[in-house]
Amino acid sequence: MSYFNNPDGRMVGRGVCCLVVDDYDAMRRVTVNQLRQLGVDQIQTAKNGAEALRLLKGQRFDVVLSDWNMPVMTGLELLQAMREDEALFNIPVILITAEAERTKVEEAIAQGVTSMLLKPYSPKQLMTRLERALQWKPRAPSMPGYGELPAHGGVGGRVKRSRLPGEGAEQRQTILIVDDTQDNLLLLSELFKGEFRVWLAPSGAKALELATADDPPDLVLLDVMMPQLDGFEVARRMREHPVSQTIPIIFVTAMTSADARLKGLDLGAVDFITKPIDPETLKLRVRNFMRYVKLRKDLQAEYDDMVAAAELRADVERITRHDIKAPLAGALGLMQVLLGDDNLGRRQTEHLRLMEESVMQVLNIVNRSSELYKIETGRFELHAVPVPVGDLLRRIAEMDRVTFVEKNLSISVDADVPVGTEMPQALGDTALCYSVFHNLLKNACEAAPVGSKVAIRLRDQNPLCIEIQNTGTVPSTIRGRFFDKYVTLGKKGGSGLGTYSAKCLVQAQGGEIQLAVSDENNTTTVSVFLPRHSP
Numbered sequence: 001m002s003y004f005n006n007p008d009g010r011m012v013g014r015g016v017c018c019l020v021v022d023d024y025d026a027m028r029r030v031t032v033n034q035l036r037q038l039g040v041d042q043i044q045t046a047k048n049g050a051e052a053l054r055l056l057k058g059q060r061f062d063v064v065l066s067d068w069n070m071p072v073m074t075g076l077e078l079l080q081a082m083r084e085d086e087a088l089f090n091i092p093v094i095l096i097t098a099e100a101e102r103t104k105v106e107e108a109i110a111q112g113v114t115s116m117l118l119k120p121y122s123p124k125q126l127m128t129r130l131e132r133a134l135q136w137k138p139r140a141p142s143m144p145g146y147g148e149l150p151a152h153g154g155v156g157g158r159v160k161r162s163r164l165p166g167e168g169a170e171q172r173q174t175i176l177i178v179d180d181t182q183d184n185l186l187l188l189s190e191l192f193k194g195e196f197r198v199w200l201a202p203s204g205a206k207a208l209e210l211a212t213a214d215d216p217p218d219l220v221l222l223d224v225m226m227p228q229l230d231g232f233e234v235a236r237r238m239r240e241h242p243v244s245q246t247i248p249i250i251f252v253t254a255m256t257s258a259d260a261r262l263k264g265l266d267l268g269a270v271d272f273i274t275k276p277i278d279p280e281t282l283k284l285r286v287r288n289f290m291r292y293v294k295l296r297k298d299l300q301a302e303y304d305d306m307v308a309a310a311e312l313r314a315d316v317e318r319i320t321r322h323d324i325k326a327p328l329a330g331a332l333g334l335m336q337v338l339l340g341d342d343n344l345g346r347r348q349t350e351h352l353r354l355m356e357e358s359v360m361q362v363l364n365i366v367n368r369s370s371e372l373y374k375i376e377t378g379r380f381e382l383h384a385v386p387v388p389v390g391d392l393l394r395r396i397a398e399m400d401r402v403t404f405v406e407k408n409l410s411i412s413v414d415a416d417v418p419v420g421t422e423m424p425q426a427l428g429d430t431a432l433c434y435s436v437f438h439n440l441l442k443n444a445c446e447a448a449p450v451g452s453k454v455a456i457r458l459r460d461q462n463p464l465c466i467e468i469q470n471t472g473t474v475p476s477t478i479r480g481r482f483f484d485k486y487v488t489l490g491k492k493g494g495s496g497l498g499t500y501s502a503k504c505l506v507q508a509q510g511g512e513i514q515l516a517v518s519d520e521n522n523t524t525t526v527s528v529f530l531p532r533h534s535p
Helices: 025-037 049-056 075-083 102-110 123-133 182-192 204-211 231-240 258-266 279-339 346-376 389-403 430-447 476-481 498-508
Strands: 017-021 042-046 063-067 093-097 115-118 174-178 197-201 219-222 249-253 269-274 385-387 410-415 426-428 453-459 464-471 512-518 523-530
Touching: 017 025, 017 049, 025 042, 025 063, 025 123, 042 049, 049 063, 049 075, 063 075, 063 123, 075 093, 075 102, 093 123, 102 279, 115 123, 115 279, 174 182, 174 204, 182 197, 182 279, 197 204, 204 219, 204 231, 219 231, 219 279, 231 249, 231 258, 249 279, 258 269, 269 279, 279 346, 346 389, 346 430, 346 498, 385 430, 389 410, 389 430, 389 453, 389 464, 426 430, 426 523, 430 453, 430 464, 430 498, 430 523, 498 512, 498 523
Parallel strands: 017 042, 017 063, 063 093, 093 115, 174 197, 174 219, 219 249, 249 269, 410 453
Antiparallel strands: 385 426, 453 464, 464 523, 512 523
């Protein structure tokens, strides 16, 4: 096996730049060797997640293969850091682990892992996951504001995954029996052929050919005393080849010395059985070990199922959000038309206001999970229209007066516009503007002390400037990171996505956002600048 190909025959490995992260030098070399066997010619390595992160910020990589447990920064911590960085968000990450609790795997999936590989794995398994990773489309991590991953994966329970590229229907496990004596081959094959697939090799050379093929055996029963290539030499060469280096070996030999046993174990044998064999004892030993092999395969399949379920859930959520946004916007527009009817009674108006608030809150959730995701992945397209920012600010302020009535806040909306002059409009997206000002005003009201004032001012300039000021100051420890993702301090249940999403949604409309804190006046002001609509 040299390269893996796309349907069009193009060698995927060529031109692909991989970053291999592992704290063990031997494992880094093994993975690099496997990648080179697949045709990957651009490979860099790192000893831990922190070193990997520095490399990722300095050059382009197509995929990251990272061990899970490492000092300084683990693979999971590296994954989280990448998914929180807009520049690294799109890079697929394959996490490699020997042991992982289900809850940890769920955490990796929630963070947006591309694939999981359970050690030991074959180059074919690596190939299928690497090929899939190169076709991977990033999905939003299941963090606060994005939605939660179900406890057992999928929508409404376990989801059967589609098979990975190169995987066939489930088949029986395979045992390769190696012996230069024909009678021994027949005896051992009769013991196992009813329970496992059995391959026979009458020589060391044939054994190496089968053990290093694209579809290697799950276990090798290896005689030691053979002409030309003895069992020890076969084992040594197997351990040097990326396909066969992790295949378990059981030596079956007439040699009984302690030195022979130690040499076999040093070559990575999992057991050492002396001839003449006891058939029932051998069957039990092989069956017990193959049960362990099957458990590892089942665990890998479960991890694949969990990743596939998360991807399916993300696809369903994206489709649902896309389909729900248009009717919500239509319902909101209809309610706003009705609210302009002077013939409505007070109770009817109040009910419509409550309905309007509910629809706007749902739109805010959709924007934060759908549009923000598109912005982070560079797929958002703005279709700018005139936005009546003044009306929007007044409606949001009116809703927040009700929401924060127990805090007795004074929420005012003013505009630096001469009397009799038409209110200026922004040029952007109405739903995104609602989400921006809903999040910022909510944040200001939550931070403002009881009985204090929150002031909103629309400044008539180009670009338009909207200032939201509240009493109280942002803690100095987070001022420099106020608009960063997941930054929050002292707010119970805070996700740290409100100001981050406001920044992203403003920038997506060609605007800017700024923070100004006055310790002297004990005030915090957030200023939003949006392109001005020119009639």
